[in-house]
Amino acid sequence: MTTQQVLVGLDGSPQSEAAAMWAAQEAHRFGAALRLLHVWPWLSGAEAERQARPDDLRPAALDALARVADRIRTAHPDLTVETAVRGDDPVDGLVAEAQGQRMLVLGSRGLGGFAGLLVGSVSLAVAARASVPTVLVREAQPLPRTDTAPVREVVVGLDSCEPDEAVLEFAFTQAERRGARLRAVHGWEPAPAWAFGSMMPPPMDLPDQEGTETALLSEHLAPLRAGHPGVEVVEDVRIGGAANAVLDASAGAELVVIGRRERRHRIGMLLGPVAHAVLHHSTAPVAVVPHP
Structure with a gap:
């Protein structure tokens, strides 16, 4: 099995979960491991003191990732599935984590009321900067x-x-x-x-x-x-x-x-x-x- 992984950026949206299921099939097809990643921005300084510490978000994020991972393991029992969270700007974090991987997979969401526009700003920015093939997946195939x-x-x-x-x-x-x-x-x-x-x-x-x-x-x-x-x-x-x-x-x-x-x-x-x-x-x- 290759050491490269198929990386998925998850944000809790239906589009990102659809991307995770698509990526699981891709990882299974290529004999690669699947890595589910959630990235959120750090809080710092006085703002961090007034609000919940960033570390407090980690258990909730890991629980959400675990639920998606369980669904994937049920569908693909032989697939290696890992979960991780990273405190960072979403675009910077996803681009950094994708380096050296087989591919990065993201959900593609619409923009407001414009039905013809099917990609959000984070996905678009990551696709413009990632060093590996980046796949954008819609919720409805x-x-x-x-x-x-x-x-x-x-x-x-x-x-x-x-x-x-x-x-x-x-x-x-x-x-x-x-x-x-x-x-x-x-x-x-x-x-x-x-x-x-x-x-x-x-x-x-x-x-x-x-x-x-x-x-x-x-x-x-x-x-x-x-x-x-x-x-x-x-x-x-x-x-x-x-x-x-x-x-x-x-x-x-x-x-x-x-x-x-x-x-x-x-x-x-x-x-x-x-x-x-x-x-x-x-x-x-x-x-x-x-x-x-």
């Missing part, structure tokens, strides 16, 4: 894609010009372990033409452009297909932009995989527009995989 029979799919979104091997390897491994088909999605926009200071309609050679995009996608997927010969792959090239392409393809998917470029500073937006859109609007679990 979508039904699998169905035609004449259920088709299990993992969807990975990629740029045919700058694909990253770490993102593709994660997606292929997920599909392989799940016995699922991998749908590699590339959304692209035709380059506009300009004349006399105004934009003209795209040129009529769209089939040639699409053929070029498809060939690039196939070229980048070839080494991963060779390394995972048992994975069925669908190459899905769509006009209309990357975010829309991934979201359209993800309906009924078991998992959506997207990449995030690692940055060394904490100033500014750490997630690109495609990642933002997919995280906010996907109803399937979304894995954000950091890469150089």
Whole structure:
């Protein structure tokens, strides 16, 4: 059994408990231990003197974690489940605890009355900073894609010009372990033409452009297909932009995989527009995989 763990951030919400159950299946699938973690901010100075000491929260947090752990052990008797609490800023604590683990799993909650926005501020901030793949899971999971029979799919979104091997390897491994088909999605926009200071309609050679995009996608997927010969792959090239392409393809998917470029500073937006859109609007679990 690997020494890496699947780490889950729990805050007592239904979304985080759903994330814990999803993570338990993931840990069982990969032969990893599962670690349930609750993080809360420390009190300090005069404020700490006026309120209950932070240590007083530890027993209650451990009891809540123990209840979730018992449910998981009932469903997966052979799974090693650990519980822990940490006094820290939730984002800082989760990012620190995730280092060196197989993955971090968090619940994805909606924002107020905006039904289309499915990720909260803590989950979004952690996904932007964590050094390991971070999966955001909704409380209600979508039904699998169905035609004449259920088709299990993992969807990975990629740029045919700058694909990253770490993102593709994660997606292929997920599909392989799940016995699922991998749908590699590339959304692209035709380059506009300009004349006399105004934009003209795209040129009529769209089939040639699409053929070029498809060939690039196939070229980048070839080494991963060779390394995972048992994975069925669908190459899905769509006009209309990357975010829309991934979201359209993800309906009924078991998992959506997207990449995030690692940055060394904490100033500014750490997630690109495609990642933002997919995280906010996907109803399937979304894995954000950091890469150089």
